[in-house]
Amino acid sequence: MLWRNWSVRIGGAALVLLLLVSILAPWLGTVDPTLFDAGSRDLRPGAAGEIMTLEGEVLKHTFVMGSDSFGRDIYSRVLYGTRVSLVVGIAAALLSVAFGVVLGLSAGYIRWLDGPLMRVMDGIMAIPAILIAIAVVALWRASLPTVIVAIAIPEIPRVTRLVRALVLSIREEPYVEAAVALGTPTPKIMFGHILPNTIAPLLVQGTYICAFSILLEAILSFLGVGLPPDIPTWGNIMAEGRVQFVAYPHNVFFPGIFLAVTVLAVNILGDGLRDTLDPKMAKRV
Amino acid sequence: MAGDAATAEQIESIRAGLGLDRPIVVQFGLWMQKILSGDLGESFYFRIKVATLIGQRLEPTFALATLTILLAVLVSIPLGVIAAWRFGGWFDRALMGFSVLGFSIPVFVLAYLLIWLVSLKLGWFPVQGYRRLAEGFFPFLHHLVLPAVTLSVIYIALIARVTRASVLEALGEDYIRTARAKGLPELRVLVRHALANAAVPIATVIGIGIAILIGGVVVTESVYAIPGLGRLTVDAVLARDFPTIQGVILFFSFIYVLVNLLIDLSYVFLDPRIRY
Numbered sequence: 001m002l003w004r005n006w007s008v009r010i011g012g013a014a015l016v017l018l019l020l021v022s023i024l025a026p027w028l029g030t031v032d033p034t035l036f037d038a039g040s041r042d043l044r045p046g047a048a049g050e051i052m053t054l055e056g057e058v059l060k061h062t063f064v065m066g067s068d069s070f071g072r073d074i075y076s077r078v079l080y081g082t083r084v085s086l087v088v089g090i091a092a093a094l095l096s097v098a099f100g101v102v103l104g105l106s107a108g109y110i111r112w113l114d115g116p117l118m119r120v121m122d123g124i125m126a127i128p129a130i131l132i133a134i135a136v137v138a139l140w141r142a143s144l145p146t147v148i149v150a151i152a153i154p155e156i157p158r159v160t161r162l163v164r165a166l167v168l169s170i171r172e173e174p175y176v177e178a179a180v181a182l183g184t185p186t187p188k189i190m191f192g193h194i195l196p197n198t199i200a201p202l203l204v205q206g207t208y209i210c211a212f213s214i215l216l217e218a219i220l221s222f223l224g225v226g227l228p229p230d231i232p233t234w235g236n237i238m239a240e241g242r243v244q245f246v247a248y249p250h251n252v253f254f255p256g257i258f259l260a261v262t263v264l265a266v267n268i269l270g271d272g273l274r275d276t277l278d279p280k281m282a283k284r285v
Numbered sequence: 286m287a288g289d290a291a292t293a294e295q296i297e298s299i300r301a302g303l304g305l306d307r308p309i310v311v312q313f314g315l316w317m318q319k320i321l322s323g324d325l326g327e328s329f330y331f332r333i334k335v336a337t338l339i340g341q342r343l344e345p346t347f348a349l350a351t352l353t354i355l356l357a358v359l360v361s362i363p364l365g366v367i368a369a370w371r372f373g374g375w376f377d378r379a380l381m382g383f384s385v386l387g388f389s390i391p392v393f394v395l396a397y398l399l400i401w402l403v404s405l406k407l408g409w410f411p412v413q414g415y416r417r418l419a420e421g422f423f424p425f426l427h428h429l430v431l432p433a434v435t436l437s438v439i440y441i442a443l444i445a446r447v448t449r450a451s452v453l454e455a456l457g458e459d460y461i462r463t464a465r466a467k468g469l470p471e472l473r474v475l476v477r478h479a480l481a482n483a484a485v486p487i488a489t490v491i492g493i494g495i496a497i498l499i500g501g502v503v504v505t506e507s508v509y510a511i512p513g514l515g516r517l518t519v520d521a522v523l524a525r526d527f528p529t530i531q532g533v534i535l536f537f538s539f540i541y542v543l544v545n546l547l548i549d550l551s552y553v554f555l556d557p558r559i560r561y
Contacts, residue, residue, distance in 0.1 A: 127537075250396075263389040263390075264386065
């Protein structure tokens with residue numbers, strides 16, 4: 001049923017392709033993305049040059065997307081960058097959904113917790129997402145796990161609010177009332193009866209969070225507050241390339257195109273999932 | 286801050302001078318006490334009051350944000366109304382396509398695309414930099430147009446989408462049929478009857494969009510080398526200048542909440558049925 005929607009087909013296919021690229025990166029004519037060669041600096045796309053491996057072996061290499069000011073191969077860095085983006089996007093989405101589900105179920109089902117918890121969530125939502133992420137990274141120093149957590153935190157209130165709203169409407173459904181009347185224990189009602197009915201909207205929301213997380217990771221790296229510059233991420237490649245943008249715009253454009261296409265694919269997939277899984281929401285937006 | 290050759294005593298005295306040797310709870314208490322009396326503390330890096338620092342950097346950011354919102358509202362609302370009016374037609378589909386694209390193109394990628402096309406190839410606007418309003422209105426505007434256009438794209442995508450949805454809903458109401466039946470011109474039906482009734486959700490999304498705008502400001506100022514608050518945020522993080530980071534985040538959040546409060550209050554004018 002899902003697969004018959006064109007948005008799901010296009011977005012899903014593009015994502016599978018990107019996933020394959022990230023897994024197969026070592027076999028797609030790339031070199032180690034951290035290798036640099038002083039003799040191959042600032043090459044134009046398609047230029048032939050050579051690059052020295054860590055063992056001192058000199059390889060002939062065609063720089064399909066050119067090289068940066070250290071003589072690193074942009075093509076290799078962009079392909080390996082796919083890994084970071086997808087890992088961050090998926091991990092941040094899973095993390096924020098997991099926390100949001102637990103908090104949202106609690107707020108929706110435990111009366112006295114609702115007020116205080118939702119005020120805290122309102123407080124987090126008052127701070128723009130990018131600023132929270134920047135502040136968390138500044139506090140902990142950037143590494144892959146801290147960047148993922150930093151990106152997930154501002155998304156948690158959104159998931160919490162969604163789950164809470166769903167719980168409040170689902171708990172009035174006759175089948176929940178029936179379960180309560182039969183003396184079903186509360187945890188079983190929460191996880192057995194209510195949670196399964198929140199999965200469709202959560203999947204849609206999770207997809208959008210994934211797209212936003214990929215974008216946010218690139219922004220953090222680009223600003224120089226994300227992952228360390230030697231790790232090949234799209235944001236880092238662009239941050240390195242921006243210094244020489246006027247002379248060598250391709251250092252910014254190639255990772256930029258990959259980033260835009262990836263985010264677009266995830267967003268299109270999200271729209272498709274929303275249209276098929278959540279027809280009520282589709283009519284509104 | 287102390288330099289690489291600092292002795293342990295020097296580091297200790299700086300820590301004590303900044304109050305970093307006290308327990309976190311005490312530090313937080315003192316910080317809250319100062320905030321409530323309007324004191325944001327002193328920057329570790331710039332060595333001046335954070336409030337002064339924010340004041341110095343306010344003009345560029347305020348100018349950029351104002352121009353962006355103006356541009357976004359003027360472009361997106363007509364687009365959204367036309368799309369709703371011609372629901373399902375080519376214009377509607379094109380706008381929805383643009384809207385998804387606008388959400389997906391990162392601000393900095395768009396920024397470099399525009400710099401490359403409009404500044405480097407066509408030479409219409411300067412590549413980077415900022416001129417203060419005091420240096421003349423034309424150079425000020427000339428430097429600000431490209432950043433504002435860059436930043437407004439995602440905002441236009443957001444507002445146009447919501448305008449289309451809420452005008453579409455209003456167009457299905459009975460009073461629209463009545464308005465058309467009594468022979469009102471289509472433009473008047475769309476603006477006075479449909480758009481006016483769709484105003485509350487549009488105002489709401491403009492307010493929520495301020496969060497996206499603030500995030501965009503940080504990136505845009507960095508790309509276009511505009512010495513505003515966004516740039517200050519990044520510089521402060523790179524210098525690990527915590528009082529400035531705290532001050533800027535607090536300031537941005539305050540503005541965000543304040544704008545949304547004002548928008549909530551504006552509902553009274555947008556929809557006379559709403560009373561507080």
